[in-house]
Amino acid sequence: MPESNDDRVLTFAAAINEATEQAMAADPTVLCIGLGATDPGGVFGTTKGLVEKFGSSRVFDGPTSENAMTGIAVGAALAGLKPVMTHQRLDFFLLAMDQLINSAAKWHYMFGGQFQVPLTIRLVIGRGWGQGPTHSQNLQAWFAHIPGLKVVVPSSPVDAKQLLLASIHDPNPVLFLEHRWLHNIADHVPVEATPAQLGKARLARIGDDLTIVASGYLTLEAIRAVDYLSTRGVACDVLDLRTLHPLDWPAVHASASKTGRLLVLDSGALTGSISGEIVARVASEQFSELRSPPRRLAQPDIPEPTSLGLIQGFHVRSQQIASEALDIMGLSLADVAEHLVAPEPADAPGDWFRGPF
Amino acid sequence: MTTAESSTDQRLLASMLRIRMVEQTIADRYSEQEMRCPVHLSIGQEAPAAAMSLVAEPADYAVSTHRGHAHYLAKGGDLSRMIAEIYGKVGGCSRGRGGSMHLADPSVGFMGTSAIVGNSIPVGVGLGMALQIKAQPNVSFVFLGDGATEEGVFYESANFAALRKLPVIFMCENNQYSVYSNLEERQPASRRIVEVARALGVPALEVDGNDARASHVTVANVVAQTRAGAGPALIEFETHRLREHCGPNWDDELGYRKPGELASWLKRDPIKALLDSGTFDPEWIESTTADIRTEIDAAFRFAKNSPYPDPAELAEDVYA
Numbered sequence: 001m002p003e004s005n006d007d008r009v010l011t012f013a014a015a016i017n018e019a020t021e022q023a024m025a026a027d028p029t030v031l032c033i034g035l036g037a038t039d040p041g042g043v044f045g046t047t048k049g050l051v052e053k054f055g056s057s058r059v060f061d062g063p064t065s066e067n068a069m070t071g072i073a074v075g076a077a078l079a080g081l082k083p084v085m086t087h088q089r090l091d092f093f094l095l096a097m098d099q100l101i102n103s104a105a106k107w108h109y110m111f112g113g114q115f116q117v118p119l120t121i122r123l124v125i126g127r128g129w130g131q132g133p134t135h136s137q138n139l140q141a142w143f144a145h146i147p148g149l150k151v152v153v154p155s156s157p158v159d160a161k162q163l164l165l166a167s168i169h170d171p172n173p174v175l176f177l178e179h180r181w182l183h184n185i186a187d188h189v190p191v192e193a194t195p196a197q198l199g200k201a202r203l204a205r206i207g208d209d210l211t212i213v214a215s216g217y218l219t220l221e222a223i224r225a226v227d228y229l230s231t232r233g234v235a236c237d238v239l240d241l242r243t244l245h246p247l248d249w250p251a252v253h254a255s256a257s258k259t260g261r262l263l264v265l266d267s268g269a270l271t272g273s274i275s276g277e278i279v280a281r282v283a284s285e286q287f288s289e290l291r292s293p294p295r296r297l298a299q300p301d302i303p304e305p306t307s308l309g310l311i312q313g314f315h316v317r318s319q320q321i322a323s324e325a326l327d328i329m330g331l332s333l334a335d336v337a338e339h340l341v342a343p344e345p346a347d348a349p350g351d352w353f354r355g356p357f
Numbered sequence: 358m359t360t361a362e363s364s365t366d367q368r369l370l371a372s373m374l375r376i377r378m379v380e381q382t383i384a385d386r387y388s389e390q391e392m393r394c395p396v397h398l399s400i401g402q403e404a405p406a407a408a409m410s411l412v413a414e415p416a417d418y419a420v421s422t423h424r425g426h427a428h429y430l431a432k433g434g435d436l437s438r439m440i441a442e443i444y445g446k447v448g449g450c451s452r453g454r455g456g457s458m459h460l461a462d463p464s465v466g467f468m469g470t471s472a473i474v475g476n477s478i479p480v481g482v483g484l485g486m487a488l489q490i491k492a493q494p495n496v497s498f499v500f501l502g503d504g505a506t507e508e509g510v511f512y513e514s515a516n517f518a519a520l521r522k523l524p525v526i527f528m529c530e531n532n533q534y535s536v537y538s539n540l541e542e543r544q545p546a547s548r549r550i551v552e553v554a555r556a557l558g559v560p561a562l563e564v565d566g567n568d569a570r571a572s573h574v575t576v577a578n579v580v581a582q583t584r585a586g587a588g589p590a591l592i593e594f595e596t597h598r599l600r601e602h603c604g605p606n607w608d609d610e611l612g613y614r615k616p617g618e619l620a621s622w623l624k625r626d627p628i629k630a631l632l633d634s635g636t637f638d639p640e641w642i643e644s645t646t647a648d649i650r651t652e653i654d655a656a657f658r659f660a661k662n663s664p665y666p667d668p669a670e671l672a673e674d675v676y677a
């Protein structure tokens with residue numbers, strides 16, 4: 001009997017570390033590469049100890065050359081390796097758009113299915129603590145817009161582990177988006193290396209009144225809001241998408257047709273967002289089933305400023321979610337602020353986050 | 358020592374002391390949790406900035422990186438507005454939008470710093486191109502680190518600067534590290550950044566970047582040639598970052614530097630080196646230091662007293 005692991009708790013970062021380690025141990029073609037992969041910090045702890053276990057031909061740091069290194073990983077993947085690339089911020093990876101979009105996402109299709117690019121790219125989304133305009137962007141909709149890419153957005157330690165394993169096993173290029181505010185979240189994580197299924201959402205809360213579609217960090221904020229809403233007699237589905245492409249449309253449609261009310265949360269900018277896509281599809285395919293107009297909460301169409309003074313209310317948080325939900329239900333918002341206290345200071349996920357990045 | 362020489366020494370020392378004391382104060386106060394943004398200090402790397410400060414004219418341009426405090430100050434950027442920016446205040450040089458990594462003071466030709474490695478290199482080349490097209494007798498300083506020379510955009514930008522003989526000075530501060538990664542992990546041992554630049558058609562010089570005098574002479578010569586129409590040049594300053602990559606602390610306990618490496622660079626501290634090799638009137642040092650202290654205290658007071666930007670202004674500045 002394996003050691004019982006029902007109550008084993010790991011942080012989100014440790015779960016990523018464990019998934020990578022298990023994938024590397026099981027499959028000698030898996031590599032872990034990227035700036036900081038062998039650092040003392042180990043990319044927020046996610047790559048710690050790997051170079052000691054697997055050596056510097058499979059785990060390595062490298063030059064500050066995102067575009068070239070991405071193309072190199074594509075080449076390695078074409079030749080049968082499974083690179084897992086890490087980037088400390090999604091924003092740094094923008095230098096690699098050519099290799100991502102014109103190589104990684106196209107090679108399989110462009111050559112008539114003769115090739116596979118089993119490449120996993122981990123991108124950290126930095127938020128708060130003055131990360132500012134170029135260290136905080138969540139361009140998830142961009143990536144989901146590119147045919148040939150898969151986009152994974154874990155919200156919990158167990159999902160981080162199982163979705164990363166699935167991403168590594170997947171024969172396609174997969175972008176794995178990690179919100180910086182999740183790295184320290186701890187929860188039960190099974191020891192077994194069981195991959196999740198990409199493209200399957202998870203119902204994190206069940207209720208008949210309203211569907212809240214969330215993903216990544218916003219799932220946590222949604223759950224906080226929904227737990228409060230239940231005390232107000234409002235029962236919500238919280239659908240944690242887990243992958244944005246492929247997106248679990250059957251799950252979205254099923255919940256929307258059950259509740260007839262839809263609120264979509266998005267940690268990207270509103271215009272051109274995933275939330276726009278979800279509202280569009282539900283509205284065009286299930287219009288007659290809806291009891292009220294679908295709504296969205298997303299980031300404003302504004303770069304994220306560094307100043308604490310400007311960041312008040314910038315990020316979607318549980319108070320806003322609950323207020324929006326009550327408004328959809330036609331209920332009073334009067335005591336929301338009392339029950340869902342806005343976090344102080346607004347630019348950090350909790351007291352434990354003390355900078356500098 | 359002639360008066361002219363001693364005044365050059367004094368100006369270099371004053372410039373480096375000012376940068377050092379500003380950053381030391383940032384480090385000392387960072388734990389108060391009021392400077393809520395990443396900060397990358399240049400403690401130990403002040404000499405190239407100081408060298409430029411003696412040569413640059415206000416109409417020259419400069420751009421820099423995440424580690425840009427020294428360059429901003431050396432180009433004449435307003436200290437109070439820089440500190441206010443780090444505090445996220447409306448009086449900041451970027452009105453609280455950008456923080457420590459996004460400093461600008463166009464009134465003195467300091468056209469911005471970027472948090473994305475390599476990002477400001479082509480921008481600096483474009484500024485140089487504008488100077489050339491407008492037939493202005495000025496130069497554009499592009500500060501970059503050794504890590505940035507690994508980005509494709511460095512090669513592409515240097516190529517264009519060489520092609521068009523643009524008045525661009527690439528100020529490459531080689532501190533051997535990109536975050537915790539030594540050059541050894543990133544570039545072949547025999548590689549010299551100056552040779553890469555030369556191969557691209559950009560004349561290049563190496564200088565001890567902890568020797569403020571040598572740095573100054575080199576910058577002065579190169580800038581004079583570029584002003585006279587010689588086209589771009591790269592200066593590689595060999596130097597070292599004494600504090601952690603990002604944040605206020607020492608970090609030698611992390612063990613990414615070779616044993617003894619930090620200690621040997623501490624001995625070569627550029628301020629100490631200049632003090633040891635020159636003759637400075639102790640009274641002058643004392644009064645200079647006191648003036649800088651007063652200026653810094655005033656800047657921090659300004660920053661703390663400046664209000665946060667009104668959240669209602671959030672959407673301003675998205676479009677011009």
Ligand SMILES: Cc1ncc(C[n+]2csc(CCOP(=O)(O)OP(=O)(O)O)c2C)c(N)n1
Binds near residue numbers: 035505
């Ligand atoms: C495109 C990009 N990749 C990675 C990073 C993360 N990063 C921030 S600073 C830095 C080090 C760059 O080294 P160098 O250019 O030598 O400058 P230094 O920090 O040594 O001054 C890195 C890799 C980034 N900001 N941008």
